[in-house]
Amino acid sequence: MARTDVPAQPGEPEGGGRLRKTPADPAGSVEPIGREAPPPLLPTPPGASETTRLLCAGTYLDETFRDEVIDELYVHEERFAAPSSGIDAARVLAHALRARRLQLAWAGAILLLWIVALPLSSWLAALYFFPIALMALGRFMRKLSFLPPWLAVVGSFVLRWYGRISLLLFVVALLVGAFGGGLAGIGRLPLPSLPSLPTSDSGYSTFSTASTASTDAAVGADDPYTGSYDVPDTGGALSNAFPLWVALLLLPAVALLVALQRGQFARALHSELSEQRFPDVMSDPAERFEGLRFQRLRDLVRAEQHGPLVMYRDTNPFCGAGQPFKIWSLTVELNPRTDRTAEPLDNGAILERIVPLVAALRVPTPHGSPEVAAAVRDRLRALEIEECVFLPAQGLKARTHAPYAPPDFAHHRAEAVEEGGERRRHLLRIRVGGWREGVVVTVFVRVHTQGGMLMLEVAPHVLWPLRQLFQDADRIAHQYRHHHHFGKAVWALAGTPRSAGAAVLTLLRGLASVWRLATDGHGSALPEGPAVSVRELGSYGESSLFQDMDVARYLETIQQRVAAGVTTALRAAGYQTDEFEQRIVNVAKGGVYVESAQGAVGIGDHNTITHNTGTARSGTDGKGPK
Template sequence: MSLTEIAMARQPGGGDSQAQGRAPVEPAASEACRLLCAGVHLDGGYRDAVLDELYLHEERFVAPSTGIDAARVLAHALRARRTELGWAVGMLALWISAVPLTSGLFLLLVPPCVLLALAPWITGRSPRAPWYRKAAGFLVLWYGRFLLAGVLVSLVLLGFSGEDPPSEVELVSEGGSLLPGLSGGFDSLAEPGRAWAALILFLLIMVGVGLRRGQFARVMTNELSARRFPEVSSDPAELASGARYQRLRARIRAEQHAPLVMYHSANPFRGVGEPFRPWTLAVELRPRKDRKPVPVDNGEILRRIVPLLEALRVPSPHGSPEAADAVRDRLRELRVDECVFLPVDGLTRRDGAPYDDASFGPHRDGSVEEGGEARRHFLRIRVGGWHEELVVTVFVRVHTQGGMLMLEVAPHVLMPVRPQFREADRVAHRYLNNSFIGKAAWALAHAPESMGQALLALVRYLVSAWELLTGGQAGALPDGPAVSVRELGSDSEASLFQEMDVSRYLKSVEDRVAGGVRLALYEAGWQTAEFEQKIVNVANGGVFIETAQDSAIGIGDHNSVSNRNEGAGSSNGRD
């Protein structure tokens, strides 16, 4: 029986539904998962990263998918790529066929389209881009718009007049300096019929751009809508065929939420976010004078912690059961379980990892007390807030050795989903409810980018297909996860409310962990004064560091605590 099962059996009222708390939403139906599925339709770079990690490199174990279902994100990534590939082939066919169909007159549209496509790249995506990049992007953007307007007006005038190209065409072809010397060549070709053909073909390109945005809007209002997304079985992306996808989907869902974590040595905690002030505390076990102490092992200490943590689910008295049940605090959805970290070294097949209960049980039981280096046992406490967009995970490890007790606490915070993905519903709603003129204006503004986007999409697909064909990933030795789908889709910042919630969750969990260790020591007949004093130092920030990597932590008599990133140190006196 595991630690959490023992603790629940010993906890008074352990079978009470209120003490059990409230179950969080299923990962496959969470809001965070929905937004990441929207993200693979919106952002080609994010989609490629998902496909590279989960579909191409099938030798890699999937990172823990905190609050989401990575298999469902993969399904939508594959669907989005198929849709984009079909669109890209159609758009390239239009751009390429337009040149011979207009006897080269369509090439007049290429220079302004290239400028308009380059303008966003020059400016950059960062809102904090340097002023010179913003200025250069602004100039290129408006110069491209001026040239495009000149070409379109010239073609319209030519189509109605039936005469040689007016001065506007000459201005674009000669004064634009991007197609020098072509004016004379186009004079003999610029017939009204070809001018109308060029305009019609450009209109078809606009229609293609509009259809692509309309298709995304329909996906957001149907299978990815907040109302329909929880119905996993009816998601068209889940019905995708292909033996490779079906095999990978089964593996991902077997691994992503399992208590066994197969890790890469470069980042064992990949998938749960950034480290948030991890700390270690060491105290010497000294017997109390009023009684003879009894030995305490790691499992016994952890068993004392679990009931105190699970009590955080219970709402405070509110006068009635109904009022208490209406409390929406995310601590009611707190989850406590055990996990074992295992390195992938030594495995010859990905399906050889001990994920089944019969194989995992010995690993769990053996790792609790052994204090090993590669195989590590943790108590994992998790709180998912803001519809699983903000996830706090605290890993707790206890180790007793040589009359010392070591308490390791490693909090991690998974930040909210990218703002671009959170805007997906607004983008779809704005487009669907826009007027015909508004949709046409949007398509006109984005049509110049379509040639580059279509070409890039086709190149990315061909590169991925070549790597899949020649990379040999299917027969490669198993490897740990290189990236996390959830982390790749996360923002770098949180709102003030979210930061306040992170602080509250962590303080609540860390206080209960410390209380459980203190109780275990006291009831076993050991002194707790030193432990209590050092916990006060931890609460005051005395041992917090930004990361545990390449850092040393020491607490006690005349020890020095320093943060390598800051290069500063502080000394603790005798406590």
Template structure:
């Protein structure tokens, strides 16, 4: 497994009292090359060890809904092609999703077993506690995950608040009642006078024994809840720590996979980064994020002078664009070579390739996709000039900022037909991984720092809802296994992706710095693409005045970034931007 490059500049230690006033403050490191490699091409961080992959792996341990969505798409539906994994390794996320589910199912089975044991030995006392546990789960369901800004959302939150606290007070009352019963009820002895406790023939003595057994079972449940949380905190803070995560060969999720997971993961890794994109007809760009200022322009091809112009095909125009875009990887000239060596701009990690989109409909089997290099070359050669509808060729330009958390992918397509030139520019943006996953990592480290009374207190607070949560976990696992075994997905005709792992774990908001970087990436790439088209036209003897006017109109539209929340981000004044709620990506104009 290739290792990520080291930081371009080592972080400095904080200034002490004896430090000179000019000592620079510490700053977070950014992955980059050592200075002597500054002018050489620089590869991005490998997807399997990117920060985005690490946070998504944290997410499948922390977020049950996200984990179930990943497993449904990649583990249950074997017939679906995976969406392109931009900047991540979906195979590693899948490995952690399976491992997290196995952990959860194991703990859930133990907790449900203890609850059922308690129902038997407690004489029905624990059945009363189940009512409160179910009430807490119902309160969570009533509250939902929708916005509280609407009237319905406020009502649901108010009802959930009432049900939740009513259940909590009921459980507190029941707990103290059981403790009092265990301490003060009954007398007598076992079997008529052994002196060890209440007599079984005494109703009050039996109630006291049931109370003792109830407390014993509850102690076991509390221990399971505490140990389950401790295991989660250890996995997140140790196995998925920034220092250990890059060493994939020591990741237990990678080394303990069963035969089925190993097979699915191998096939997934062979498909997820292919230049041939097998897409679902309704959402061809699924996996690349939200459409962002997609524009196209058409111009009449007119000779610039008296001489006959050279005919231009699509491939020739793209060949003029490529070197201009590739030049963005090179730092601008500086007086001091050391200053050029220190440049760690993410444009230096820009990736540029050609891709072909093919519809998945019509393929009988998933393994029938033409991924072989010679098959892709044939599709590329045919799609480049044909201008087809279902099969499309694009020049693909990608920049992964913020350790692959902000990913900008620009698709460029040119087509000449009937004396007209059509240029298409289709950027897509993947916003950062959910902030909740980063916060879950902090919470896990904080939890491990608790004293033993703190661990017990945490477990006591979360024990009442443990039965409902465990039943839900076991039900989801059983449902998924039944569907996998009997729904016939493994032998079904091939389908395009229904969801993308990266999009499922995406936040909708950008920080101001990220918005500024996004603006810079897009403006820079757009200018170079336009320059390539202009150069190709001019050198071939075609007039460029109409193209210059239209591209200036696009550029002068300005950039306005308000928020990525609940909508795509608009560039210009007269844009039509489609957005898929929930981060599903893709979109149609």
């Protein structure tokens, strides 16, 4: 059996000292003998990370994502914040609220413009609703799963183009009427049939293209494009063109608002959400919002999301860590060696052997000179190690009663490390944030001794990259800002027909959120663990081959050092290590073998695997290289 022997490291604990959080700082690093370790790579503050910036941008791009963030962190104030690995969920919440306020303002402006234009146009602007409804129905028809695909495609095509042609002909009629005789000019053009509006009771008279002599002469009595239109009864003054101009200018006015709304997002990506300005939290306009509820919840989220104490929900204790990735556990007998007397071996002593070996991964391999070694950019140099205690949220009277104070956590840590409890659990959390926190690997390690047995549990989790839309935020904003005016105008006009419906839905969602805040009573509810994680909400689950290779390398390297730490602890305490070494076999290129009831699992290529009987168990695999 091949084995990688790790030499003893200076500063390795020999007594009963306890672990502490060692987030990539010089004091927590382990330097190999005979050379000076280069300065570690300091991790980027979560509030200034690239992933936080893209998640903030995503609140402006994706309404569903924005509403989910607000619902979890703002509406459900009884829920603890999930651990936010590499991000600041409070800052994402700040931009989600700001994005919603801006969208509500734009939606209100668009809807107000329609409301003002309807009476000023003598209700001619209401005729826009018919082609707009046809186009909306066409888009909706393609999403109907119960229809045959060919019928959905054909029906959608017919409805959308019929609506576009109707809209175009109506605009042409308005132009002709505005420049050639007022309202009477509309009757000289063939138009698709449109629904009639209320007539004489509201001061309007029916104008029919099928019943006037001018229309019959233009299109004939048998023309299929016939219909009736309601025009205001102006007392014979049909040459009044003001209502026509109001109806005609409504579309470009709405298009201008649509363009300005998109331009505001592009400006935000170029200013407060740019890579240069985003690290300056104090200059962020979203952070300066003075709402008392927001400030209170923001402080709570920031106190909870990065602490060593994790308040969890029973159904999802690792919420925020990402997808499980090859979870496994191992149980072996603690058999004393025959050549010496075995010493008592507790859980803390084993973890104290693991930590220095894992921390040594921060130190680059010798490269000939300190300068060359310091230039190594491997993300293992920013590896973070932390003890954490998981506590169930049930049983607390209020969210503010959670024991986040350092003395309270120290008390829970001291009791949990040796008790092996079911609900309160002590875990070692090892984290590597790669690709600018776009891919995060977290390995949870739990060691427990009971009844002469050693139990080792390893639960790797991976946070995969953000949605592609969020990653393309800068590209989208740059393309819009540098696009020529004609292209911007075409884009705005194309989005104008759906803007009225979108504005109504936006206002309804905003009212629904306010109603829930006022009626659901979340402020007085008993605390509960997080339901979702902001970072996980923004993840897409797909990764590149390079990212898959990095995930495999991080996991294999960390797990091998964990296994080496357990082996060292067993040997130092006078216990046999043969059984443990047979269960975890170091294979080619650092691959880790863990036997299971279903067979052997090898990570890496060209592995040599030895089958053994035992009680090891492997868990569910997540997404990743197979």
